[in-house]
Amino acid sequence: MLVEFLDWWGSQLRTLLPARLFSQPGGADALIADFSVPGVLAMRRRRRGVEQRVAEVRGDDAGAPGLRAAIGGRASR
Numbered sequence: 001m002l003v004e005f006l007d008w009w010g011s012q013l014r015t016l017l018p019a020r021l022f023s024q025p026g027g028a029d030a031l032i033a034d035f036s037v038p039g040v041l042a043m044r045r046r047r048r049g050v051e052q053r054v055a056e057v058r059g060d061d062a063g064a065p066g067l068r069a070a071i072g073g074r075a076s077r
Contacts, residue, residue, distance in 0.1 A: 003039040003059040010035030 010033060032051070034042040043054040055069075 006041055006059040007035055007038065010041075 013033065028046075029048065030046045031054070032044045032046060034044065036042075039059045040056060041059060042056045044051045045054050046052075
């Protein structure tokens with residue numbers, strides 16, 4: 001159930017963003033929530049065109065502790 005919620009939530013959040021954010025070469029500085037792999041939330045930080053992995057957690061029960069840590073700012077790097 002958590003996997004489906006994360007997939008739905010990600011698609012809902014994406015619709016709120018202006019289309020120009022997706023068409024910029026290199027993109028602006030941003031925190032990116034990537035739901036492209038089903039059941040996985042990958043967070044990346046983009047600064048000056050360079051992306052750095054922040055956290056990656058599964059959306060199932062085994063991934064719940066990692067999700068809590070990422071939201072709480074204690075994600076493993």
